[in-house]
Amino acid sequence: MIAPSILSADFARLADEVAAVPGADWLHVDVMDAHFVPNLTIGLPVVEALLRVTDIPLDCHLMIDDPDTWAVRYAEAGAHNVTVHVEAAADPVRIAKQVRAEGARAGLSVKPNTPLEPYVELLRHYDTLLVMSVEPGFGGQKFIPEVLAKVRAARRLVDGGELTVLVEIDGGINEDTIEQAAAAGVDCFVAGSAVYGAADPAATVAGLRRAAAAASGRN
Ligand code: DX5
Ligand code: ZN
Secondary structure, three states: EEEHHEEEEHHHHHHHHHOOOOOOOOOEEEEEEEEOOOOOOOHHHHHHHHHOOOOOOOEEEOOOOOHHHHHHHHHHOOEEEOEEEOOOOOHHHHHHHHHHHHHOOOEEEEEOOOOOHHHOOHHOOOOOEEEOOOOOOOOOOEEEEEHHHHHHHHHHHHHHHOOOOOOEEEOOOOOOHHHHHHHHHHOOOEEEEEHHHOOOOHHHHHHHHHHHHHHHHOO
């Protein structure tokens, strides 16, 4: 699965930018509050506006200090997947239950230096695991390959039947880095600058999908 991140899109033309990636599986929406990360982006009103102009499922990535208050609001609005950071969540089990009760998938994200092992039990309450492959906050950063150890560990747990999460990666994914991520076992690839920095975003989504499929050996 390919999830273009609109963080690198032209915010003045968001509906057109969404229409430029018709082949996207999910549309990744980076919500930042200038507290959890040193950047401020978009919030619930823009998500509600996007839902009115696209049928592509929205993948909302909440990089905010208070996901315990806000995650359920994105699910209520109609987001398909709502991801919170384990570093910020006070009661992640409660968040997952609230999000799922609204009919959305619940995602849990780990920053590059956050280990996975302490959260394996917690992930039984979640549908997606978002492994950050850059420090959250900005698009266009360099991929951190060391995080692939967490992807491999998660892949083993899923393939062994211990977890049922979809494994997603976010940060620095492009035609050069997607193959190693796919080989490590990623299911869903977020790509911002690689897609929206390209002359043809739709063709780039298709190219990323081909590269990932070839490297993963899976469908
Ligand atoms: C960074 C965001 C990413 C960002 C990725 O904090 O979570 O989703 O848009 O951008 P690229 O693909 O340019 O690294
Ligand atoms: Zn993101």
